[in-house]
Amino acid sequence: MPLILTEEQEMLRDSARGFLDEKAPVAALRKLRDTNDPDGFSRDLWKEMAEMGWAGIIVDEEYGGSGFGFVGAGVLAEEMGRTLTASPYLSTSILAATALKKLGSDAQRQEGLPKIAAGDLLYALAVDEGAKHGPAKTAMAAEKHGNGFKLSGDKTFVADGHVADKIIVAARTAGAPGEMKGVTLFLVDAKAKGVETERTQMVDSRNAARIKFDGVEATGDDILGEVDGGYGALEGVLNAGRAGLAAEMSGAAQAAFKMTVDYLKERKQFGTEIGTFQALQHRAAHLYSEIELAKSVVLKALQELDDNYGIAGPVCSLAKAKVGEVAKLASQEAVQMHGGIGMTDEYDIGFYMKRIRVAQEMFGDPAFHADRIAQMRGY
Amino acid sequence: MSDLEAFRKEVRAWLEENCPKEMRDAGAGGEDSICWGGKRWKFASEAQKTWLGRMAEKGWTVPAWPKEYGGGGLSKEEVKILKAEMRAIKARSPLESFGIWMLGPALLKYGTHEQKAHFLPPIARGEIRWCQGYSEPNAGSDLASLQCKCEDKGDHWLLNGQKVWTSYADESDWIFVLVRTDPKATKHTGISFILVDMDQKGVSTKPIKLISGKSPFCETFFDDATAPKEHAPGVSAIVGELNKGWDVAKYLLTHEREMIGGGGSASLFAARSPGELAAQKSGLDAGGRLDDSMLRAKIAQADVDGWAFMLTLERIKDEAKAGQGSGANSSMLKYYGTELNKRRYELMMDAGGSDELEWEGERTKDGKLARGWLRTKANSIEGGTSEVQLNIIAKRILELPGA
Numbered sequence: 001m002p003l004i005l006t007e008e009q010e011m012l013r014d015s016a017r018g019f020l021d022e023k024a025p026v027a028a029l030r031k032l033r034d035t036n037d038p039d040g041f042s043r044d045l046w047k048e049m050a051e052m053g054w055a056g057i058i059v060d061e062e063y064g065g066s067g068f069g070f071v072g073a074g075v076l077a078e079e080m081g082r083t084l085t086a087s088p089y090l091s092t093s094i095l096a097a098t099a100l101k102k103l104g105s106d107a108q109r110q111e112g113l114p115k116i117a118a119g120d121l122l123y124a125l126a127v128d129e130g131a132k133h134g135p136a137k138t139a140m141a142a143e144k145h146g147n148g149f150k151l152s153g154d155k156t157f158v159a160d161g162h163v164a165d166k167i168i169v170a171a172r173t174a175g176a177p178g179e180m181k182g183v184t185l186f187l188v189d190a191k192a193k194g195v196e197t198e199r200t201q202m203v204d205s206r207n208a209a210r211i212k213f214d215g216v217e218a219t220g221d222d223i224l225g226e227v228d229g230g231y232g233a234l235e236g237v238l239n240a241g242r243a244g245l246a247a248e249m250s251g252a253a254q255a256a257f258k259m260t261v262d263y264l265k266e267r268k269q270f271g272t273e274i275g276t277f278q279a280l281q282h283r284a285a286h287l288y289s290e291i292e293l294a295k296s297v298v299l300k301a302l303q304e305l306d307d308n309y310g311i312a313g314p315v316c317s318l319a320k321a322k323v324g325e326v327a328k329l330a331s332q333e334a335v336q337m338h339g340g341i342g343m344t345d346e347y348d349i350g351f352y353m354k355r356i357r358v359a360q361e362m363f364g365d366p367a368f369h370a371d372r373i374a375q376m377r378g379y
Numbered sequence: 380m381s382d383l384e385a386f387r388k389e390v391r392a393w394l395e396e397n398c399p400k401e402m403r404d405a406g407a408g409g410e411d412s413i414c415w416g417g418k419r420w421k422f423a424s425e426a427q428k429t430w431l432g433r434m435a436e437k438g439w440t441v442p443a444w445p446k447e448y449g450g451g452g453l454s455k456e457e458v459k460i461l462k463a464e465m466r467a468i469k470a471r472s473p474l475e476s477f478g479i480w481m482l483g484p485a486l487l488k489y490g491t492h493e494q495k496a497h498f499l500p501p502i503a504r505g506e507i508r509w510c511q512g513y514s515e516p517n518a519g520s521d522l523a524s525l526q527c528k529c530e531d532k533g534d535h536w537l538l539n540g541q542k543v544w545t546s547y548a549d550e551s552d553w554i555f556v557l558v559r560t561d562p563k564a565t566k567h568t569g570i571s572f573i574l575v576d577m578d579q580k581g582v583s584t585k586p587i588k589l590i591s592g593k594s595p596f597c598e599t600f601f602d603d604a605t606a607p608k609e610h611a612p613g614v615s616a617i618v619g620e621l622n623k624g625w626d627v628a629k630y631l632l633t634h635e636r637e638m639i640g641g642g643g644s645a646s647l648f649a650a651r652s653p654g655e656l657a658a659q660k661s662g663l664d665a666g667g668r669l670d671d672s673m674l675r676a677k678i679a680q681a682d683v684d685g686w687a688f689m690l691t692l693e694r695i696k697d698e699a700k701a702g703q704g705s706g707a708n709s710s711m712l713k714y715y716g717t718e719l720n721k722r723r724y725e726l727m728m729d730a731g732g733s734d735e736l737e738w739e740g741e742r743t744k745d746g747k748l749a750r751g752w753l754r755t756k757a758n759s760i761e762g763g764t765s766e767v768q769l770n771i772i773a774k775r776i777l778e779l780p781g782a
Contacts, residue, residue, distance in 0.1 A: 003694040004701055261777050276781035278770075284779065285772035289711045296690040322687045325680075366683075367676070373686075374679040379654035379669045 056117025063113035070305035074247035081251025096123030124164035126155035142171035161209025253330035321369035324360035399426035417508025449503030478502035512556035529558035548597035572624035657730035714768035717758035
């Protein structure tokens with residue numbers, strides 16, 4: 001498959017750009033933050049996105065989705081990255097939709113996918129338990145209890161945890177932390193007894209939560225995929241999330257870069273535009289090159305998820321590793337080249353730096369994924 | 380069967396019958412296995428000579444050139460098939476030269492029919508070896524400030540001046556040169572692109588020994604050297620219009636950038652990888668990770684960037700095919716590809732440690748890696764330095780003021 005967008009995907013991108021510029025510019029995120037909005041996103045906006053088919057972007061048409069696949073999902077994520085749009089898109093439309101689509105039983109799919117596509121049901125994926133990502137480190141216990149299980153443990157860095165209706169949670173039915181075998185995925189009602197959610201105010205003003213599970217009961221029907229064999233399945237879902245985050249960061253990096261280049265053309269010091277200085281020109285040109293590389297790995301990862309879902313891991317790691325670094329560089333250069341004004345809260349560039357910092361950490365930072373690539377290459 | 384499938388079958392059968400066994404070791408011999416051709420060329424083996432002869436007869440030394448000029452007249456798809464089939468049997472390239480890479484494309488774009496008919500077939504057959512006279516001692520990155528003088532003497536041109544970094548000038552037969560034909564015109568407008576026979580008293584060359592110990596480049600001197608106005612009836616010595624040689628030069632510089640950016644990277648993963656070498660030299664721990672964790676992190680980062688760069692080459696090629704994208708991206712590819720190649724060689728030297736520092740002797744094949752490492756330092760200088768590429772990106776793509 002050529003490494004370019006199809007006409008249909010380009011149209012999706014163009015219409016998304018127009019919509020988001022109008023309805024969800026950075027000012028919208030600023031307002032959510034400044035008013036300490038209890039949801040952390042606009043439910044009206046989410047409803048509109050659902051009506052346009054975005055909430056069900058990877059959901060098949062038979063379940064009411066728009067069936068665009070991962071490339072389409074990434075196109076939207078990239079556009080949302082440009083405007084830093086706050087929405088449950090990543091947790092519900094990418095992570096949960098992928099999980100249900102790939103792992104769900106008929107009943108689970110029937111139950112969940114149409115509601116996801118309609119924007120009626122929100123999900124969260126609870127994996128991490130410590131400060132650094134590592135799905136194999138899962139320690140949360142799922143003990144046998146009658147015909148079902150009792151879940152106990154703490155989860156952290158759960159995107160949209162406090163607004164979710166349903167939580168997909170990784171717990172250990174066998175084995176010890178560090179082992180891949182013995183991890184099982186459960187689908188738990190967020191209002192179930194023993195679930196205690198604490199919204200965490202994050203650097204990027206986006207939704208995240210710590211969730212305590214204290215003897216939360218789950219039945220066999222609540223298991224997503226296989227008992228003990230959830231690690232590989234979880235990796236698949238995480239890969240979709242990693243590619244989605246990479247796409248979002250690519251969009252954010254491109255937007256921050258554009259603001260910076262525009263500023264270099266406007267701002268005058270020493271009697272001339274600062275963009276005439278070669279010291280800045282070369283840094284900008286280098287960053288341009290890095291962003292071109294970021295675009296390539298994002299598209300490749302998304303295409304691979306559509307075409308070869310089962311073996312998309314390495315290239316999703318590549319995307320998360322590379323774009324994480326590039327986006328960080330873009331945000332740092334943006335602040336530095338803006339100078340003093342880049343340090344002010346009033347100016348938008350800081351919002352980009354903050355969101356990129358969080359997104360590059362989620363589901364594995366660049367070092368985590370570079371390590372995977374090193375292992376894959378035998379060193 | 381489609382036409383292309385039939386073509387593939389035909390190519391496969393022809394190669395099987397005509398490619399000598401000794402020529403089926405592409406990539407194994409390094410630079411020494413290249414056939415450059417030219418009047419003074421000494422074939423390394425009878426097989427090399429046979430291979431060149433057979434391929435030239437088919438026009439497949441330059442498969443995309445028109446048949447009337449010694450090429451194969453193949454379509455893009457057919458060239459792809461030929462290359463793939465050659466790769467499949469590891470066939471060596473029958474001929475490489477600056478005539479094929481540089482002068483050919485320039486003549487095909489700017490030459491007259493007479494020039495093409497006169498100069499291209501001997502290039503295709505490997506009979507004439509060309510070199511490129513661009514840089515001068517005082518015109519490197521600022522190439523357009525070149526001063527090599529070329530005066531109109533009625534029936535001939537008279538050349539005086541010096542070129543530098545002329546690749547393999549000491550082994551070449553002809554040279555294509557950028558000269559100043561109008562000293563009064565502004566910098567970019569008084570330049571012409573001229574073709575000169577080096578077999579004359581007024582042209583001399585002197586090899587330059589590089590830090591790698593090798594001498595692939597020369598200084599070339601023109602002392603009252605001459606070129607007839609016409610090398611043969613109707614075959615002008617000047618390519619393109621008089622005083623408009625800068626257009627030809629710019630076209631070739633872009634072409635060269637693409638070759639270096641793409642070429643430096645195509646070999647990126649074919650060469651020994653730093654990770655592999657490091658694993659061999661300093662070992663892996665029980666978890667299969669390099670013992671040297673600091674080096675491992677650096678290598679992994681370079682591998683991430685290398686893979687991302689390969690995908691970018693692919694994407695930009697696909698964009699070009701679809702008629703999208705910016706031509707100025709060749710500067711980006713040249714800049715990033717060459718910097719990356721240098722990085723990989725530095726890491727390879729880190730991984731190799733003192734073993735790879737042996738400059739002579741059988742163990743390192745006379746310092747093959749070390750000499751290769753030193754060679755890569757030129758990647759970001761030749762064909763426009765990294766800094767010049769960044770200038771081009773700043774100006775043409777980012778449109779920064781004053782760039």
